[in-house]
Amino acid sequence: MGSLFSAPIFFIMFRETTEAAIIVSVLLSFVKQVIVDDPALLRRLKWHIWIGVLVGLAISLIIGGTFIALWKSLAKNVFQSSEELWEGTFALIACIMITIMSLAMLKSQEVQEKWRGKLGQAMRDADEKRSLSNLTGKYALLLLPMITVLREGLEAMIFIGGVTFDAEGKSIPLAVIVGLIAGALVGFIIYRGGSRIALHRFFVASTCLLLLIAAGLFAKSIHAYQMDKWGKIVGGDADDAGTYDPRGNVWALNYGDPNQPNNGGWAFFNSILGWNNIASVGTITGYCVYWLVVILSIVFMKLKANRARAAAANQHTYASEKDVEMK
Amino acid sequence: MLVAPVKALAFLLGLSAAAHAAVVTYNWNITYVNTNPDGLMDRRVIGINGQFPPPAINVTLNDTLVINVVNQISEPTTLHAHGLFQTGNNQMDGPSMVTQCPIPPGSNFTYTIPIQQYGTYWIHGHNKGHYVDGLRAPFIIHNPAEVYHYDEEYTLGFADWYHDEHAVLLDEYLSIFNPSGAEPVPKSALINQMLNTQYSFEPGKVYRLRIINMSALAMFHIHIDGHDMDIIEVDGVDVTRTSVKTFPISAAQRYSVLVTARNTTSNNFLIHGDMDPEMFDTVPDTLQMNITGTIIYDATSPLAPTELIDWGEFDDAALLTPVIPMATSPADDQISLTASFQVMDDYINKATFNDITYVAPKVPTLYTAVSMGNLSSDPQVYGTYSHPWVLKHNSWVEIIINNNDAGNHPFHLHGHVFQVVGRGEGVYDGSTPYTYFNTTNPLRRDTVLVRSLQNVAIRFQANNPGVWFLHCHIEWHLQAGLATTIVEAPEAMAGILTVDQTHFDHCKALGLPSSGNAAGNQGLDLTGQNVGPNLLPGKFTTKGIVALFFTVLSAVVGLGTVVWYAQDEELVLGKEDRR
Numbered sequence: 001m002g003s004l005f006s007a008p009i010f011f012i013m014f015r016e017t018t019e020a021a022i023i024v025s026v027l028l029s030f031v032k033q034v035i036v037d038d039p040a041l042l043r044r045l046k047w048h049i050w051i052g053v054l055v056g057l058a059i060s061l062i063i064g065g066t067f068i069a070l071w072k073s074l075a076k077n078v079f080q081s082s083e084e085l086w087e088g089t090f091a092l093i094a095c096i097m098i099t100i101m102s103l104a105m106l107k108s109q110e111v112q113e114k115w116r117g118k119l120g121q122a123m124r125d126a127d128e129k130r131s132l133s134n135l136t137g138k139y140a141l142l143l144l145p146m147i148t149v150l151r152e153g154l155e156a157m158i159f160i161g162g163v164t165f166d167a168e169g170k171s172i173p174l175a176v177i178v179g180l181i182a183g184a185l186v187g188f189i190i191y192r193g194g195s196r197i198a199l200h201r202f203f204v205a206s207t208c209l210l211l212l213i214a215a216g217l218f219a220k221s222i223h224a225y226q227m228d229k230w231g232k233i234v235g236g237d238a239d240d241a242g243t244y245d246p247r248g249n250v251w252a253l254n255y256g257d258p259n260q261p262n263n264g265g266w267a268f269f270n271s272i273l274g275w276n277n278i279a280s281v282g283t284i285t286g287y288c289v290y291w292l293v294v295i296l297s298i299v300f301m302k303l304k305a306n307r308a309r310a311a312a313a314n315q316h317t318y319a320s321e322k323d324v325e326m327k
Numbered sequence: 328m329l330v331a332p333v334k335a336l337a338f339l340l341g342l343s344a345a346a347h348a349a350v351v352t353y354n355w356n357i358t359y360v361n362t363n364p365d366g367l368m369d370r371r372v373i374g375i376n377g378q379f380p381p382p383a384i385n386v387t388l389n390d391t392l393v394i395n396v397v398n399q400i401s402e403p404t405t406l407h408a409h410g411l412f413q414t415g416n417n418q419m420d421g422p423s424m425v426t427q428c429p430i431p432p433g434s435n436f437t438y439t440i441p442i443q444q445y446g447t448y449w450i451h452g453h454n455k456g457h458y459v460d461g462l463r464a465p466f467i468i469h470n471p472a473e474v475y476h477y478d479e480e481y482t483l484g485f486a487d488w489y490h491d492e493h494a495v496l497l498d499e500y501l502s503i504f505n506p507s508g509a510e511p512v513p514k515s516a517l518i519n520q521m522l523n524t525q526y527s528f529e530p531g532k533v534y535r536l537r538i539i540n541m542s543a544l545a546m547f548h549i550h551i552d553g554h555d556m557d558i559i560e561v562d563g564v565d566v567t568r569t570s571v572k573t574f575p576i577s578a579a580q581r582y583s584v585l586v587t588a589r590n591t592t593s594n595n596f597l598i599h600g601d602m603d604p605e606m607f608d609t610v611p612d613t614l615q616m617n618i619t620g621t622i623i624y625d626a627t628s629p630l631a632p633t634e635l636i637d638w639g640e641f642d643d644a645a646l647l648t649p650v651i652p653m654a655t656s657p658a659d660d661q662i663s664l665t666a667s668f669q670v671m672d673d674y675i676n677k678a679t680f681n682d683i684t685y686v687a688p689k690v691p692t693l694y695t696a697v698s699m700g701n702l703s704s705d706p707q708v709y710g711t712y713s714h715p716w717v718l719k720h721n722s723w724v725e726i727i728i729n730n731n732d733a734g735n736h737p738f739h740l741h742g743h744v745f746q747v748v749g750r751g752e753g754v755y756d757g758s759t760p761y762t763y764f765n766t767t768n769p770l771r772r773d774t775v776l777v778r779s780l781q782n783v784a785i786r787f788q789a790n791n792p793g794v795w796f797l798h799c800h801i802e803w804h805l806q807a808g809l810a811t812t813i814v815e816a817p818e819a820m821a822g823i824l825t826v827d828q829t830h831f832d833h834c835k836a837l838g839l840p841s842s843g844n845a846a847g848n849q850g851l852d853l854t855g856q857n858v859g860p861n862l863l864p865g866k867f868t869t870k871g872i873v874a875l876f877f878t879v880l881s882a883v884v885g886l887g888t889v890v891w892y893a894q895d896e897e898l899v900l901g902k903e904d905r906r
Contacts (some may be wrong), residue, residue, distance in 0.1 A: 150395065204893040208886045233504055243506035246674035250874045254865030273882075284874045291881035292840060295888045302892055 013179020021187020216274020
């Protein structure tokens with residue numbers, strides 16, 4: 001183990017930053033592709049995203065930094081008992097937001113104009129009566145990156161808090177910085193790459209990636225809740241000891257533990273796919289059910305779109321017939 | 328107070344021993360008793376003849392001890408005289424399903440034991456943790472010609488004490504909800520299974536204190552306010568007089584110390600037994616970790632204040648030397664045992680030696696040895712999970728015990744004292760030569776502590792044909808399977824051991840076979856043997872592969888749906904562009 005560079009901390013920072021950067025860069029790409037003729041609106045939305053990122057980063061640094069300071073001074077695993085609940089809830093919220101966002105992005109292909117108009121409208125109608133959907137719609141591009149960065153940042157802080165117990169102080173800063181840079185770079189490459197790929201194909205690919213991440217988050221959320229419950233039965237330290245509820249366990253591997261500090265590759269699979277070396281009936285079913293819900297939603301979206309197009313085609317015909325009549 | 332009876336008995340034995348070897352008989356009905364030894368909780372305990380604590384056994388070298396046992400509790404039970412060699416008498420050693428079927432409730436069994444050694448020992452139940460429920464007592468063998476001179480002696484049996492019955496606690500310990508294998512923490516500590524013991528001291532006299540640890544789990548640090556202790560005996564082996572201020576004693580170990588009384592009677596003093604918190608998973612604030620007995624010089628004198636003591640480091644093998652020297656011999660065979668704990672495929676945290684957890688066979692191992700003829704030298708007949716090692720008669724054996732666990736373990740070998748010839752760090756893998764102690768007269772004892780992540784090398788000669796249990800003497804760990812079976816000189820057993828009919832009758836009464844291999848069959852056919860859990864596979868099982876398949880399938884179909892949806896859009900886009 002290098003004394004100036006802590007590999008586990010590098011992988012933690014890299015993994016968390018990549019996750020955040022992917023989502024943020026996709027949003028930036030999306031906004032750049034959709035808003036093509038309104039540079040002011042484009043700049044505003046990009047500002048939203050960056051402000052969201054920075055605010056999320058700032059909050060996570062403040063909370064996380066305070067947490068690490070308290071952690072060090074208390075030197076006790078106070079957080080351990082509720083850490084899983086926290087992680088689980090955060091993962092679930094992120095999953096729902098990312099799923100809705102991704103499916104919305106899919107639909108956006110067909111209603112590009114409507115989206116552009118809607119966004120612009122929401123921006124300009126600052127004084128109009130604000131319904132909740134209007135508000136979240138207006139600030140969606142601020143909230144989503146903010147919550148994402150907040151979640152990833154806090155996760156990183158908690159993991160680092162746990163890992164720095166063993167790591168020497170001087171091995172931390174370099175690993176953190178390199179992890180941050182590497183993660184941001186990966187996000188940037190995805191962002192830049194977007195302009196070279198056909199618009200459509202890029203959206204599909206990024207939607208696929210996001211849904212994969214969200215599916216993994218759903219499984220991770222279930223896993224966290226189950227670990228919390230098991231920890232309460234067994235009496236704390238369930239995560240540390242690597243134990244799990246044997247009832248309903250589906251697989252438990254000696255390798256591939258994403259929580260191990262030196263398992264960088266597996267940690268990556270965990271962040272992209274939700275991979276874990278321990279799987280239960282709950283996490284497997286949850287994962288499959290998530291996809292089932294997504295599949296049904298997409299099929300439903302398609303049926304609705306077909307019906308709408310058919311109706312629009314009828315109207316168009318009717319209108320042109322009317323034109324003919326009027327003449 | 329145990330003072331008067333002990334003094335009287337010692338005096339009488341001193342007289343009689345000079346005369347002839349006696350047959351000393353004890354009639355022990357093993358019964359339940361309801362009592363409250365630590366003053367904190369009434370509970371049911373196991374006592375003798377309706378009394379608790381059970382009385383000590385006192386015999387003299389060359390006596391023959393006869394214990395007529397009647398089992399009047401509701402579970403089968405046995406008695407094991409801890410530390411007795413039982414030379415040519417293995418069938419009286421006592422561990423259940425190793426040398427006998429346990430005595431069924433309502434049945435009798437007579438233990439006849441020729442006394443061919445002397446020192447401080449103890450006797451305890453050896454089935455299902457009965458000794459933790461109270462079935463234990465000191466077993467003192469007097470030597471008519473003691474090596475050391477002393478005026479009087481007292482016996483102090485330290486032990487931890489629980490409030491729940493052992494069977495209840497065992498269910499909680501060996502449970503899927505205890506994956507870390509945390510041992511139940513005792514509720515208090517006792518001396519001779521009582522509180523408030525007192526020992527009368529007179530100025531100018533020298534006293535021998537026989538100190539026994541009869542615990543299920545606890546290690547005690549012993550020290551006496553205002554007095555030093557001179558260790559003179561270790562597990563029945565006389566050692567050169569060594570002065571200490573304090574020493575640790577692990578479960579099942581014994582030490583005798585000489586204490587010189589002070590010149591004045593102006594104070595009384597406390598004898599301390601402090602439990603070591605390292606042995607406990609947690610230490611609740613309410614747990615009183617110390618037990619004391621009082622040395623009374625004068626009933627009216629005030630008690631001297633408790634001294635602060637630093638437990639320090641104590642290495643028995645480095646500090647103590649046997650009085651009767653015995654050099655080591657090079658070993659003909661070396662056995663390596665690595666102890667560790669992990670959750671097994673029954674999802675319970677169990678203990679293993681070399682990845683095998685001990686499970687008792689269907690036939691007591693001794694009965695297999697005496698009924699299998701030539702096959703008795705084939706370890707297979709004893710079953711996989713009794714983890715047998717077959718030794719050749721009179722060969723010298725070295726066992727290296729590696730403790731690959733976070734806890735400290737006292738390991739006990741029945742039927743022998745062994746030489747402690749070396750200690751090392753970590754697991755000894757044999758890639759480099761072992762570093763032995765540089766001594767021609769190493770310490771001998773029958774229960775040796777191996778600290779966490781260390782190893783110890785012990786040696787003995789296989790000169791006592793019989794089946795001898797080798798196990799951790801923390802009762803929880805024995806139940807969790809930290810045991811192995813030494814089958815010593817099976818080829819010589821038939822000529823030396825007599826197993827009488829009562830043994831086999833008891834097996835029959837319990838519905839167990841009393842001959843044949845570990846499964847009760849003939850030859851090497853072990854179908855039906857008792858099997859234990861194994862290590863978790865740690866890889867994909869069929870269940871896992873199916874689950875993985877479905878997750879991948881869901882993801883592929885899900886992503887496919889996304890592409891399908893978008894595919895249509897591409898066509899639509901194309902159409903709109905063309906308009």
